Amino acid sequence: MMIHIATIKEVAKYANVSVATVSRVINKKGYVQKETQTKVEEAIKALNYRPNNVARSLFKKQSKMIGYIVPDITNPFFPQLVRAVEDVTVAQGYTTFLCNSDDNLEKELMYLNKMAENYIDGVIIVSNHMNENHLANLQIPVVALDRVFHESIPSVTIDNYREAKRAVMHLVENGCEKIAHISGPENIINSQLRKKAYQDVMMALDRPMYISEGHYQMKTAQEATFRLLHEHKDIDAIFTGNDVMAVGALKACTKLGIKVPNELQIIGFDGIEWTETVSPEITTIAQPIYEMGKKAATMLLNRINGNEEGQDHIVFPTELKMRETTKH
Amino acid sequence: MMIHIATIKEVAKYANVSVATVSRVINKKGYVQKETQTKVEEAIKALNYRPNNVARSLFKKQSKMIGYIVPDITNPFFPQLVRAVEDVTVAQGYTTFLCNSDDNLEKELMYLNKMAENYIDGVIIVSNHMNENHLANLQIPVVALDRVFHESIPSVTIDNYREAKRAVMHLVENGCEKIAHISGPENIINSQLRKKAYQDVMMALDRPMYISEGHYQMKTAQEATFRLLHEHKDIDAIFTGNDVMAVGALKACTKLGIKVPNELQIIGFDGIEWTETVSPEITTIAQPIYEMGKKAATMLLNRINGNEEGQDHIVFPTELKMRETTKH
DNA sequence: CTGAAATATGTAACCCGTTACATACATTTC
DNA sequence: GAAATGTATGTAACGGGTTACATATTTCAG
Numbered sequence: 113m114m115i116h117i118a119t120i121k122e123v124a125k126y127a128n129v130s131v132a133t134v135s136r137v138i139n140k141k142g143y144v145q146k147e148t149q150t151k152v153e154e155a156i157k158a159l160n161y162r163p164n165n166v167a168r169s170l171f172k173k174q175s176k177m178i179g180y181i182v183p184d185i186t187n188p189f190f191p192q193l194v195r196a197v198e199d200v201t202v203a204q205g206y207t208t209f210l211c212n213s214d215d216n217l218e219k220e221l222m223y224l225n226k227m228a229e230n231y232i233d234g235v236i237i238v239s240n241h242m243n244e245n246h247l248a249n250l251q252i253p254v255v256a257l258d259r260v261f262h263e264s265i266p267s268v269t270i271d272n273y274r275e276a277k278r279a280v281m282h283l284v285e286n287g288c289e290k291i292a293h294i295s296g297p298e299n300i301i302n303s304q305l306r307k308k309a310y311q312d313v314m315m316a317l318d319r320p321m322y323i324s325e326g327h328y329q330m331k332t333a334q335e336a337t338f339r340l341l342h343e344h345k346d347i348d349a350i351f352t353g354n355d356v357m358a359v360g361a362l363k364a365c366t367k368l369g370i371k372v373p374n375e376l377q378i379i380g381f382d383g384i385e386w387t388e389t390v391s392p393e394i395t396t397i398a399q400p401i402y403e404m405g406k407k408a409a410t411m412l413l414n415r416i417n418g419n420e421e422g423q424d425h426i427v428f429p430t431e432l433k434m435r436e437t438t439k440h
Numbered sequence: 441m442m443i444h445i446a447t448i449k450e451v452a453k454y455a456n457v458s459v460a461t462v463s464r465v466i467n468k469k470g471y472v473q474k475e476t477q478t479k480v481e482e483a484i485k486a487l488n489y490r491p492n493n494v495a496r497s498l499f500k501k502q503s504k505m506i507g508y509i510v511p512d513i514t515n516p517f518f519p520q521l522v523r524a525v526e527d528v529t530v531a532q533g534y535t536t537f538l539c540n541s542d543d544n545l546e547k548e549l550m551y552l553n554k555m556a557e558n559y560i561d562g563v564i565i566v567s568n569h570m571n572e573n574h575l576a577n578l579q580i581p582v583v584a585l586d587r588v589f590h591e592s593i594p595s596v597t598i599d600n601y602r603e604a605k606r607a608v609m610h611l612v613e614n615g616c617e618k619i620a621h622i623s624g625p626e627n628i629i630n631s632q633l634r635k636k637a638y639q640d641v642m643m644a645l646d647r648p649m650y651i652s653e654g655h656y657q658m659k660t661a662q663e664a665t666f667r668l669l670h671e672h673k674d675i676d677a678i679f680t681g682n683d684v685m686a687v688g689a690l691k692a693c694t695k696l697g698i699k700v701p702n703e704l705q706i707i708g709f710d711g712i713e714w715t716e717t718v719s720p721e722i723t724t725i726a727q728p729i730y731e732m733g734k735k736a737a738t739m740l741l742n743r744i745n746g747n748e749e750g751q752d753h754i755v756f757p758t759e760l761k762m763r764e765t766t767k768h
Numbered sequence: 769c770t771g772a773a774a775t776a777t778g779t780a781a782c783c784c785g786t787t788a789c790a791t792a793c794a795t796t797t798c
Numbered sequence: 799g800a801a802a803t804g805t806a807t808g809t810a811a812c813g814g815g816t817t818a819c820a821t822a823t824t825t826c827a828g
Contacts, residue, residue, distance in 0.1 A: 170784065171816050
């Protein structure tokens with residue numbers, strides 16, 4: 113039994129009016145007499161009519177869809193961001209298009225192209241590689257999230273450098289002497305900034321530096337911690353470039369029988385849920401992840417609707433969540 | 441500087457051919473002379489032409505987009521599933537539409553409608569509420585993932601009842617006497633099946649039952665564990681309805697100073713990454729999450745292409761990951 | 769009472785591709 | 799050498815909406 117999907121023409125015929133009138137009723141736009149409106153509404157109901165968004169998009173050159181490019185949805189930092197964006201946009205009648213770029217410029221551009229081909233109304237991007245040129249011939253409003261990639265593109269971020277300094281200072285204030293850092297990938301701006309913050313604080317205080325690369329991953333960070341602690345037994349604190357790596361560092365300590373926070377303190381960065389699943393719970397610099405997603409979505413929607421916002425680069429404050437891996 | 445997006449007509453004019461010829465070149469379909477093809481390709485390059493997918497969809501009634509409805513992307517079980525689906529579909533030129541339903545039938549139907557309006561080619565759904573009728577007038581291939589919701593809808597799942605029994609039996613075999621269960625929400629089929637498995641095993645072995653509801657959440661499961669252990673101090677094992685709750689149970693034990701696995705053993709269900717982030721690492725029944733997503737995507741693509749698959753209800757095997765919260 | 773403004777509805781062009789069909793020439797077949 | 803087949807390209811209808819413009823009727827101010 114093939115079900116037929118009604119078109120506006122059929123509705124018009126059924127209601128004995130023209131397609132223009134049906135369109136006016138659907139969009140509540142232009143003059144329509146009360147009775148006519150009722151007739152049309154009845155026809156719509158009778159034929160179970162739903163306007164076809166593809167046809168609509170073709171004419172209007174907009175789709176009521178927004179795109180969302182993240183490096184990798186399995187990274188626990190992103191689902192909340194995605195969720196926030198969706199919550200905001202759905203409320204305004206938009207649907208969301210999700211794409212995983214693997215931090216790969218080619219994929220990002222491929223997706224951007226696909227989006228353009230589909231008259232996507234706007235895009236939220238988390239990227240390190242994108243620049244103005246890539247977006248210039250796109251003609252679509254864009255908001256950068258989590259990472260600024262060009263000053264001309266509005267963004268929602270935190271001050272990674274400043275907040276990372278705060279994390280390190282928290283360890284210093286807690287009396288730590290030998291503070292190590294497990295850094296994230298070289299090619300990710302935020303991880304560079306966080307590392308630089310660590311280095312600058314150590315430099316300023318004339319302290320030794322112990323840095324090992326943890327690739328933003330738990331397992332790798334665990335190994336990095338083993339290495340670090342093996343070479344420098346007197347390390348008494350670790351600042352990791354993100355929370356995932358803090359979990360790895362904590363695991364390493366647990367395996368080595370090092371008491372956290374008594375013998376060694378740990379502070380992470382991001383504020384993902386993982387920090388609360390482990391014992392002891394991890395002290396971290398928490399980004400207002402959901403709020404940031406919401407803000408980015410709101411900014412994007414404003415731009416789509418032509419209400420340019422004054423503020424182009426929103427920098428959110430973070431919260432130092434003092435938990436169980438640091439003394440306070 | 442307003443950038444103009446070239447249409448097929450402009451390409452045709454530039455190359456001095458008709459739109460039909462351009463279309464033939466783009467789609468590599470029908471006869472085109474070598475020289476003409478080159479001319480057209482040059483025109484495409486010169487005008488930076490990209491075919492408009494909206495117009496194409498309108499005519500072909502298909503969009504090269506597939507939809508994906510999950511209860512909540514922030515539940516750590518889903519990102520991997522989503523990722524797997526995307527990996528498969530993108531390789532075939534499809535893009536993914538992500539929707540969070542909050543396990544709410546109305547939202548699910550709303551999204552399904554949106555998808556139909558956009559000529560989405562197929563949908564993968566994780567749902568408890570959907571039934572045949574909801575999908576009947578949709579005319580879109582559907583594959584159910586993680587949960588079967590109707591026998592007429594192809595599905596990719598595991599045997600929740602059998603595997604949950606296996607989990608409980610693992611505790612029994614490890615010598616546990618008083619086994620408790622922290623259950624998931626009543627309205628989720630899988631959580632009911634897992635609970636029933638626990639009850640049936642206990643019944644068969646004539647053991648006492650201790651059940652507390654944990655809502656699939658860490659915090660709630662932690663409280664449920666406190667309650668359970670407060671009332672029954674001799675409980676020596678807990679089977680939780682999912683891994684998130686296993687983490688909650690473990691936290692409760694840690695806080696109460698109960699040694700895991702020596703005084704109390706814990707086994708979870710699902711195989712999410714959380715089980716490896718905590719110490720001790722949690723023993724669990726691991727679903728091949730990524731593989732399941734991949735399979736579901738492949739099945740869907742086959743259906744979209746008209747290659748009905750013989751097998752309609754794929755049931756994947758699981759793996760009992762023996763880790764540190766049970767003795768073996 | 770007349771002309772302007774507001775209300776109500778229809779016709780047809782348009783958005784941008786795809787493809788059925790028509791046309792024309794080249795090649796093959798018997 | 800005529801008919802059949804293959805190659806190459808163009809014309810125009812079509813998909814399902816939106817909207818500019820035309821037309822007709824009603825309302826209202828002066």
